[in-house]
Amino acid sequence: xxxxxxxxxxxxxxxxxxxxxxxxxxxxxxxxxxxxxxxxxxxxxxxxxxxxxxxxxxxxxxxxxxxxxxxxxxxxxxxxxxxxxxxxxxxxxxxxxxxxxxxxxxxxxxxxxxxxxxxxxxxxxxxxxxxxxxxxxxxxxxxxxxxxxxxxxxxxxxxxxxxxxxxxxxxxxxxxxxxxxxxxxxxxxxxxxxxxxxxxxxxxxxxxxxxxxxxxxxxxxxxxxxxxxxxxxxxxxxxxxxxxxxxxxxxxxxxxxxxxxxxxxxxxxxxxxxxxxxxxxxxxxxxxxxxxxxxxxxxxxxxxxxxxxxxxxxxxxxxxxxxxxxxxxxxxxxxxxxxxxxxxxxxxxxxxxxxxxxxxxxxxxxxxxxxxxxxxxxxxxxxxxxxxxxxxxxxxxxxxxxxxxxxxxxxxxxxxxxxxxxxxxxxxxxxxxxxxxxxxxxxxxxxxxxxxxxxxxxxxxxxxxxxxxxxxxxxxxxxxxxxxxxxxxxxxxxxxxxxxxxxxxxxxxxxxxxxxxxxxxxxxxxxxxxxxxxxxxxxxxxxxxxxxxxxxxxxxxxxxxxxxxxxxxxxxxxxxxxxxxxxxxxxxxxxxxxxxxxxxxxxxxxxxxxxxxxxxxxxxxxxxxxxxxxxxxxxxxxxxxxxxxxxxxxxxxxxxxxxxxxxxxxxxxxxxxxxxxxxxxxxxxxxxxxxxxxxxxxxxxxxxxxxxxxxxxxxxxxxxxxxxxxxxxxxxxxxxxxxxxxxxxxxxxxxxxxxxxxxxxxxxxxxxxxxxxxxxxxxxxxxxxxxxxxxxxxxxxxxxxxxxxxxxxxxxxxxxxxxxxxxxxxxxxxxxxxxxxxxxxxxxxxxxxxxxxxxxxxxxxxxxxxxxxxxxxxxxxxxxxxxxxxxxxxxxxxxxxxxxxxxxxxxxxxxxxxxxxxxxxxxxxxxxxxxxxxxxxxxxxxxxxxxxxxxxxxxx
Numbered sequence: 001x002x003x004x005x006x007x008x009x010x011x012x013x014x015x016x017x018x019x020x021x022x023x024x025x026x027x028x029x030x031x032x033x034x035x036x037x038x039x040x041x042x043x044x045x046x047x048x049x050x051x052x053x054x055x056x057x058x059x060x061x062x063x064x065x066x067x068x069x070x071x072x073x074x075x076x077x078x079x080x081x082x083x084x085x086x087x088x089x090x091x092x093x094x095x096x097x098x099x100x101x102x103x104x105x106x107x108x109x110x111x112x113x114x115x116x117x118x119x120x121x122x123x124x125x126x127x128x129x130x131x132x133x134x135x136x137x138x139x140x141x142x143x144x145x146x147x148x149x150x151x152x153x154x155x156x157x158x159x160x161x162x163x164x165x166x167x168x169x170x171x172x173x174x175x176x177x178x179x180x181x182x183x184x185x186x187x188x189x190x191x192x193x194x195x196x197x198x199x200x201x202x203x204x205x206x207x208x209x210x211x212x213x214x215x216x217x218x219x220x221x222x223x224x225x226x227x228x229x230x231x232x233x234x235x236x237x238x239x240x241x242x243x244x245x246x247x248x249x250x251x252x253x254x255x256x257x258x259x260x261x262x263x264x265x266x267x268x269x270x271x272x273x274x275x276x277x278x279x280x281x282x283x284x285x286x287x288x289x290x291x292x293x294x295x296x297x298x299x300x301x302x303x304x305x306x307x308x309x310x311x312x313x314x315x316x317x318x319x320x321x322x323x324x325x326x327x328x329x330x331x332x333x334x335x336x337x338x339x340x341x342x343x344x345x346x347x348x349x350x351x352x353x354x355x356x357x358x359x360x361x362x363x364x365x366x367x368x369x370x371x372x373x374x375x376x377x378x379x380x381x382x383x384x385x386x387x388x389x390x391x392x393x394x395x396x397x398x399x400x401x402x403x404x405x406x407x408x409x410x411x412x413x414x415x416x417x418x419x420x421x422x423x424x425x426x427x428x429x430x431x432x433x434x435x436x437x438x439x440x441x442x443x444x445x446x447x448x449x450x451x452x453x454x455x456x457x458x459x460x461x462x463x464x465x466x467x468x469x470x471x472x473x474x475x476x477x478x479x480x481x482x483x484x485x486x487x488x489x490x491x492x493x494x495x496x497x498x499x500x501x502x503x504x505x506x507x508x509x510x511x512x513x514x515x516x517x518x519x520x521x522x523x524x525x526x527x528x529x530x531x532x533x534x535x536x537x538x539x540x541x542x543x544x545x546x547x548x549x550x551x552x553x554x555x556x557x558x559x560x561x562x563x564x565x566x567x568x569x570x571x572x573x574x575x576x577x578x579x580x581x582x583x584x585x586x587x588x589x590x591x592x593x594x595x596x597x598x599x600x601x602x603x604x605x606x607x608x609x610x611x612x613x614x615x616x617x618x619x620x621x622x623x624x625x626x627x628x629x630x631x632x633x634x635x636x637x638x639x640x641x642x643x644x645x646x647x648x649x650x651x652x653x654x655x656x657x658x659x660x661x662x663x664x665x666x667x668x669x670x671x672x673x674x675x676x677x678x679x680x681x682x683x684x685x686x687x688x689x690x691x692x693x694x695x696x697x698x699x700x701x702x703x704x705x706x707x708x709x710x711x712x713x714x715x716x717x718x719x720x721x722x723x724x725x726x727x728x729x730x731x732x733x734x735x736x737x738x739x740x741x742x743x744x745x746x747x748x749x750x751x752x753x754x755x756x757x758x759x760x761x762x763x764x765x766x767x768x769x770x771x772x773x774x775x776x777x778x779x780x781x782x783x784x785x786x787x788x789x790x791x792x793x794x795x796x797x798x799x800x801x802x803x804x805x806x807x808x809x810x811x812x813x814x815x816x817x818x819x820x821x822x823x824x825x826x827x828x829x830x831x832x833x834x835x836x837x838x839x840x841x842x843x844x845x846x847x848x849x850x851x852x853x854x855x856x857x858x859x860x861x862x863x864x865x866x867x868x869x870x871x872x873x874x875x876x877x878x879x880x881x882x883x884x885x886x887x888x889x890x891x892x893x894x895x896x897x898x899x900x901x902x903x904x905x906x907x908x909x910x911x912x913x914x915x916x917x918x919x920x921x922x923x924x925x926x927x928x929x930x931x932x933x934x935x936x937x938x939x940x941x942x943x944x945x946x947x948x949x950x951x952x953x954x955x956x
Contacts, residue, residue, distance in 0.1 A: 281335035
């Protein structure tokens with residue numbers, strides 16, 4: 001007997017839902033003898049890769065964790081006092097375990113279906129309230145990607161608000177963080193904004209200046225009163241955004257009180273690990289007058305059909321990317337999981353606890369400054385919060401740097417020989433003594449206990465109150481906090497409840513083994529700007545992952561910097577733009593985009609300074625080759641790029657893809673491939689072999705980083721050889737190509753800490769496992785389409801009659817026959833315990849379904865059974881058996897409270913409403929609220945926790 005019989009089950013068998021027997025049953029149902037025969041009938045031979053995906057031998061889960069431990073042990077977790085918007089922090093253990101490490105929070109989808117997202121929505125409302133209170137602004141969104149890109153979004157918003165023509169000027173204080181300045185420059189140039197960096201104290205505004213940004217406190221720690229600066233800007237009609245450290249606003253006068261029009265910053269130091277740069281939740285707050293120009297998402301308070309308070313994403317149709325080529329922003333995601341953590345940090349500590357943390361940090365900074373002066377050094381700024389800029393006395397800098405290295409401490413070096421030392425929540429008196437020892441050249445010469453320490457009482461001291469709502473004053477014991485977080489979690493449907501079959505979004509397994517390392521200190525405690533030798537483990541991880549992604553895509557180089565899918569689009573188009581400019585063809589600015597494309601495509605093109613030309617799709621959902629050719633020829637002298645999603649947004653493998661790429665290349669353009677649907681490509685075909693020049697990869701889809709309730713995401717780009725020199729650079733850490741474009745994210749490797757998830761996924765799957773995943777994703781989709789096509793029309797199919805990894809069912813006829821719309825079916829699915837597929841995209845009145853490879857046949861059947869039963873419920877309306885208005889679809893979802901009420905008056909029974917299948921009776925997920933009134937929420941926009949009076953009334 002061979003011991004091979006007893007080898008552990010490979011991870012690929014854990015990741016892929018259907019076992020061999022289930023796959024055989026599905027293939028038999030579809031008339032195929034083998035998986036290979038099936039794939040050959042669905043995936044056009046012309047696009048298949050000639051070489052299989054050859055990766056390293058798959059590792060077991062235990063081997064993978066051991067490999068990562070060894071790799072990350074090469075990181076040096078020194079104490080970093082570099083600052084620049086990044087600080088070490090303490091994540092309360094109750095938040096770490098119950099949110100950061102909890103699949104009930106990190107596997108949920110974006111809260112488009114409000115009735116089953118009330119927990120996340122409340123947590124985000126708390127976050128917005130925290131930001132509004134601390135910034136002193138009137139409205140806030142539910143987070144952005146990072147501080148630098150939030151600043152760029154503010155600049156773009158001001159540009160749109162002012163209706164500025166090209167050559168409008170945006171002033172940037174030279175005391176802003178260098179990464180922010182660089183991202184601003186990157187964003188400004190393609191859309192015709194002139195960035196002027198200078199001294200805010202001497203800058204004279206003119207009429208062509210539409211906006212300005214200042215840092216508060218400044219990047220070197222100085223606290224400045226910007227009240228007069230704001231008045232000078234407003235005198236010429238310019239708007240001011242303040243990039244403010246959130247912790248400092250607990251003791252400093254908030255931007256909204258000294259005249260700012262917007263405030264941005266990072267919430268990282270509110271309990272979110274450094275993670276070598278991310279992911280972290282940026283904040284964005286503004287005056288109420290700008291709410292319809294704001295980027296990102298706003299959570300608002302509305303009511304449900306029963307008149308009860310209900311939360312939702314407010315002003316949904318004004319999400320910027322939905323405006324396509326008219327958008328000023330391509331943001332279609334946020335950093336929900338991290339925003340939830342930061343908001344919960346405030347809930348847990350409360351206003352008094354937060355203020356104590358801030359005052360303690362400042363008190364320690366004061367001790368450090370006093371001690372530095374005792375040592376004979378010069379403290380550059382008299383007013384500071386947590387950052388002390390020290391100019392060492394002559395001849396001592398080399399000794400200080402040597403002693404700092406010995407003590408494993410990182411300081412920030414300025415060009416004039418001075419040092420920046422930024423303290424954080426982990427600092428204490430003992431550490432101040434160690435730092436002063438370093439400043440003494442390695443010898444402690446100061447009695448720390450004799451140094452003065454006090455809270456902040458400077459000219460910019462805050463006098464206004466904040467966080468008075470009961471939610472920030474009720475959960476300070478761990479017991480209460482635990483129950484509060486669990487209560488919110490129980491209101492949300494995530495992957496730990498049931499499948500989330502969203503077309504275009506790939507909600508697949510986020511395996512525990514992939515997730516475990518994310519919260520390791522060896523990953524979480526590294527500042528993004530440490531010397532590279534202190535991050536050798538990370539560098540090894542990046543190198544291996546980039547190598548694997550190059551093999552998967554066929555490209556020659558990868559940039560991990562873009563920290564969202566839309567950021568990847570934007571970065572890829574900027575690289576194409578720079579390529580044309582480098583060839584002396586800056587006039588190439590036309591971008592061809594299919595009419596079926598996701599709204600981020602045209603929005604990204606506009607941000608990259610391109611002119612969008614829409615290409616038609618034919619009746620089968622394919623790009624109209626003749627129309628593409630005609631428009632490529634028409635614009636051949638100005639053609640920059642074509643953006644194409646493959647397989648198509650309609651869920652079809654277009655056989656003409658190589659011809660499309662050839663047409664574009666023949667007319668001088670480059671091909672940008674949107675990698676949203678890579679889950680149907682990996683191991684079967686490669687973007688570079690299809691003709692693409694650049695492609696972004698959604699690591700939060702295909703490569704298993706979880707959606708986190710709406711973020712984080714990662715959108716690295718792969719490029720062909722001729723574009724590799726142009727990959728994004730960074731002003732602090734040397735990354736990118738020799739002719740790098742500017743930064744597109746604040747950190748050099750974007751959200752570095754979560755790429756470990758994708759590394760682990762690929763390491764455990766190997767080439768054969770990844771290929772099998774792709775094949776099973778396609779099989780699962782086709783099996784579901786086969787089961788449903790007798791009940792709902794499947795809108796688009798390939799030449800062989802199959803679909804790719806997703807498909808569209810058409811519900812439009814039900815509007816006429818039963819007054820039933822796609823939204824009604826989506827809400828009714830909640831009663832069956834499911835999240836709806838993608839609603840009305842890319843075709844209005846349809847559902848786009850993507851099961852992924854991770855769902856079992858039993859789960860696929862359960863979802864199909866639900867949709868088939870719903871079809872019978874629609875038929876009851878069509879035949880008059882059910883009332884046209886008072887039916888289970890129009891009144892869905894049904895809450896527990898509605899079902900048990902004594903005043904039940906519906907013409908259908910409670911059992912039909914709440915328990916439509918036997919499975920639901922045994923495993924019921926109850927929607928937290930009835931159908932939400934969207935119009936009420938938009939007419940009465942409230943995006944912070946309700947006033948205490950309303951809160952008290954609600955509790956009665």
